[in-house]
Amino acid sequence: MRILVVEDNPDILANLYGFLEPKGYAVDSARTGYAGLALASENGYDVIVLDVMLPGLNGVELCQKLRAELRLATPVLMLTARDSLADKAAGFDAGADDYLVKPFSMAELDMRLRALVRRAEGRQAVGSELRFGGIVFDPDLQEASRDGVRITLTKTGYALLRCLLAAAPRIVTRETLEQALWGDDRPESDALRTHIHALRQALDKPFVHPMLHTIAGVGYRIALPDAAPSSHAAD
Structure with missing residues (x-):
């Protein structure tokens, strides 16, 4: 907590x-x-x-x-x-x-x-559809879309999207995301970066403007396409 x-x-x-x-x-x-x-x-x-x-x-x-x-x-x-x-x-x-x-x-x-x-x-958890900037996620049905285009993710990917959408457009730190995904049993490898990369491929690759931003040294956030992040780095 x-x-x-x-x-x-x-x-x-x-x-x-x-x-x-x-x-x-x-x-x-x-x-x-x-x-x-x-x-x-x-x-x-x-x-x-x-x-x-x-x-x-x-x-x-x-x-x-x-x-x-x-x-x-x-x-x-x-x-x-x-x-x-x-x-x-x-x-x-x-x-x-x-x-x-x-x-x-x-x-x-x-x-x-x-x-x-x-x-x-x-x-x-009960009927709480999350929406932000054209992204829609239904945690009950485990269904997500952007601008009406279906997005298919793994179970961890959906959990990651949920955390980011719930906070959007604010930054979510790496520590917060790791705690939400794995609790105290966090993997030793850089698993979060791998899942962020997969989410970015599904969420941004089919579209002109990215919405998933890396804030170097801090964490990640989902922001509107015309909102410039404070800094940006690779996954």
Whole structure:
């Protein structure tokens, strides 16, 4: 599970790292709302934890931007010292999925994060056709197409396409893709590069403009044909 924590209290942040990382979670963090927004726009996360009281851009405003501007469906859990109904309503109205009042139990936080991710996966798995820039993928039927042209992939290829489409047009890091495809049992060889090459052959070769881009030293993304990637390299 990859988690983004946006929290400006260094003690709480240290406690979260100390609890979550030994459980095998990959944790990124930001101490301001704008820094959190930047990380969320550049990376794919399974769940986001937001403090309400943040400098610059508070948690409620950040959650609104995640939903309205970035169009992210990533589950959001909000942390706050305020437990009034009005405060909770503001968080939920902004697009939060859950609320936890400080001080909180780390064990309860863990349970809530797991539940949020399970529910998100369940929603995505049931009739959730993914679409972006002429690419359509139905995970239930394992069918994909671009501009109406059928794309045939392996099981791993479909899983890779799903990860990239779910984040498009944002960059998905190599580490995130490898975790999604193989979990902790990652192959030693450069298997990801091989699968990216196969996906590119199926997704881009029949068309004039490529949509699958390699961002050198970072990862990959699917972007509209007229969107120039920040950098491009071979598979």
